[in-house]
Amino acid sequence: MTKQDILAAYAFRHACKAFNPEKKISADDFDTILETGRLSPSSFGFEPWQFLVIQDEVLRDKILPIACGQKQIPTASHLVITLSRRGETLVAGSDYLLRFMRETQQLPEEVVKMRSDFYAFFQKELFKLEGDEARIAAWAARQTYLPMANMMTTAALLGIDSCPIEGFNKAELEALLAKEAGVDLNTFGVEHMTAYGYRAGEPARVKTRRTTEEVVRWL
Amino acid sequence: MTKQDILAAYAFRHACKAFNPEKKISADDFDTILETGRLSPSSFGFEPWQFLVIQDEVLRDKILPIACGQKQIPTASHLVITLSRRGETLVAGSDYLLRFMRETQQLPEEVVKMRSDFYAFFQKELFKLEGDEARIAAWAARQTYLPMANMMTTAALLGIDSCPIEGFNKAELEALLAKEAGVDLNTFGVEHMTAYGYRAGEPARVKTRRTTEEVVRWL
Numbered sequence: 268m269t270k271q272d273i274l275a276a277y278a279f280r281h282a283c284k285a286f287n288p289e290k291k292i293s294a295d296d297f298d299t300i301l302e303t304g305r306l307s308p309s310s311f312g313f314e315p316w317q318f319l320v321i322q323d324e325v326l327r328d329k330i331l332p333i334a335c336g337q338k339q340i341p342t343a344s345h346l347v348i349t350l351s352r353r354g355e356t357l358v359a360g361s362d363y364l365l366r367f368m369r370e371t372q373q374l375p376e377e378v379v380k381m382r383s384d385f386y387a388f389f390q391k392e393l394f395k396l397e398g399d400e401a402r403i404a405a406w407a408a409r410q411t412y413l414p415m416a417n418m419m420t421t422a423a424l425l426g427i428d429s430c431p432i433e434g435f436n437k438a439e440l441e442a443l444l445a446k447e448a449g450v451d452l453n454t455f456g457v458e459h460m461t462a463y464g465y466r467a468g469e470p471a472r473v474k475t476r477r478t479t480e481e482v483v484r485w486l
Numbered sequence: 487m488t489k490q491d492i493l494a495a496y497a498f499r500h501a502c503k504a505f506n507p508e509k510k511i512s513a514d515d516f517d518t519i520l521e522t523g524r525l526s527p528s529s530f531g532f533e534p535w536q537f538l539v540i541q542d543e544v545l546r547d548k549i550l551p552i553a554c555g556q557k558q559i560p561t562a563s564h565l566v567i568t569l570s571r572r573g574e575t576l577v578a579g580s581d582y583l584l585r586f587m588r589e590t591q592q593l594p595e596e597v598v599k600m601r602s603d604f605y606a607f608f609q610k611e612l613f614k615l616e617g618d619e620a621r622i623a624a625w626a627a628r629q630t631y632l633p634m635a636n637m638m639t640t641a642a643l644l645g646i647d648s649c650p651i652e653g654f655n656k657a658e659l660e661a662l663l664a665k666e667a668g669v670d671l672n673t674f675g676v677e678h679m680t681a682y683g684y685r686a687g688e689p690a691r692v693k694t695r696r697t698t699e700e701v702v703r704w705l
Binding site for chain 2: 270272277278280282295296299301302304306308310316317318319322326371373385408409410414416417419421431436475476483484
């Protein structure tokens with residue numbers, strides 16, 4: 268892997284507003300994208316996310332008006348909605364987290380105890396989250412941007428386009444997913460969507476960014 | 487770039503808790519890491535972040551007790567603190583955003599107008615952020631996890647270790663950076679740190695994750 272390969276992927280990636288609906292991402296490529304989402308880091312390793320891949324056209328048609336009619340939604344090869352975990356499952360000492368540390372993270376019992384204590388301290392002392400499910404949910408929501416970034420970067424490394432989407436009515440999309448897909452809104456909320464596919468045309472404008480001097484400060 | 491190269495980087499990356507203090511990242515490699523942070527996407531492309539690279543040992547010593555004495559901080563080759571933008575600069579129609587769209591994004595005046603209107607709509611109707619600087623700040627904070635993920639992934643692609651750090655007292659670190667580095671807390675808050683370097687030893691445990699079936703749902 269050369270630096271040039273990496274930077275070329277960043278030059279390639281842009282918020283692709285319209286995909287070629289005829290050109291589909293191979294199952295193998297899309298599995299690689301999902302896999303880098305799955306392997307992304309998160310605070311405490313609690314992976315507070317769930318990825319819904321929306322391929323059903325009828326469901327996409329229902330999402331479209333909730334998302335300002337953005338044409339990435341019908342034209343994407345694959346459309347991912349990322350849910351973030353919320354509610355009592357993320358409260359320190361919850362059955363869910365204890366089981367997660369034991370079964371998924373395979374931690375020995377003394378480490379489960381130690382991490383539970385540190386997580387409680389973290390919630391109470393550092394983030395002042397104790398007893399405030401809305402703020403715990405906000406902390407979990409931030410984590411979901413890690414797999415989002417990684418999945419878009421993986422796509423770009425594979426020559427696949429993407430578009431991150433936050434422009435939708437969150438409450439309406441949550442209600443739709445509860446109704447149509449049985450999403451439990453006590454446990455999950457919608458954070459963002461990302462559309463993947465192949466661009467229908469070249470980007471309308473060149474990528475702009477603040478200069479390194481404006482963004483980075485050495486101390 | 488093969489899928490194997492990408493997935494190998496994800497297998498390599500782990501939350502490295504202690505770095506070899508003798509082994510420094512080359513300037514060229516670290517510039518590449520920073521560059522992928524700089525080129526990361528953000529909502530509206532507003533790049534609501536700033537990267538502080540903390541190389542001063544005296545400053546790191548002052549950060550250490552605020553961050554639970556985590557030994558990544560003194561041993562890291564490079565330590566990045568990410569600030570997120572907040573306050574009135576992010577309110578729709580602010581002078582900062584108008585100048586950003588004109589000068590950084592180089593948008594023609596009619597697009598500046600259109601985007602300003604959509605951003606105002608987005609804040610008011612979709613995220614219900616209007617007039618609530620705390621919630622605008624939370625939205626900006628989420629964006630900073632995109633460059634964080636990308637920078638750690640770039641490091642891993644280059645064979646460089648990293649550790650994301652949220653475990654610190656935010657208020658104390660902000661006060662320290664205001665005092666020692668002149669950070670304007672009306673405009674920036676601290677979100678997270680990431681330590682970069684080369685591992686002192688192999689990871690204590692194997693990477694665990696929920697299975698694909700637990701994480702992904704196709705609809």
